[in-house]
Amino acid sequence: MPGVKVEYQWSTAEYRAFLEANGWKVMILEEMSARITLAYAECVKQKKKVDEGGRIWKKSH
Numbered sequence: 897m898p899g900v901k902v903e904y905q906w907s908t909a910e911y912r913a914f915l916e917a918n919g920w921k922v923m924i925l926e927e928m929s930a931r932i933t934l935a936y937a938e939c940v941k942q943k944k945k946v947d948e949g950g951r952i953w954k955k956s957h
Contacts, residue, residue, distance in 0.1 A: 900932070908935045915939055 906914065908927045915922055920939035928934045 902932070906935075908933075911935045911937070 912922050912925055919942050921942050922937055922939050924938040926936045
């Protein structure tokens with residue numbers, strides 16, 4: 897499409913995995929089709945909890 901430079905081309909599943917891997921809990925994820933497919937996400941940042949063994953556990957708000 898003229899005038900639009902697409903940096904990344906992820907599927908909706910890949911986008912969800914990226915968000916979750918970076919500490920976000922996905923509450924809503926919708927795919928919208930037009931000339932290009934867009935993904936709309938509503939997320940909550942997850943808190944990290946470290947146990948005695950140094951392991952990190954993610955806990956949502």
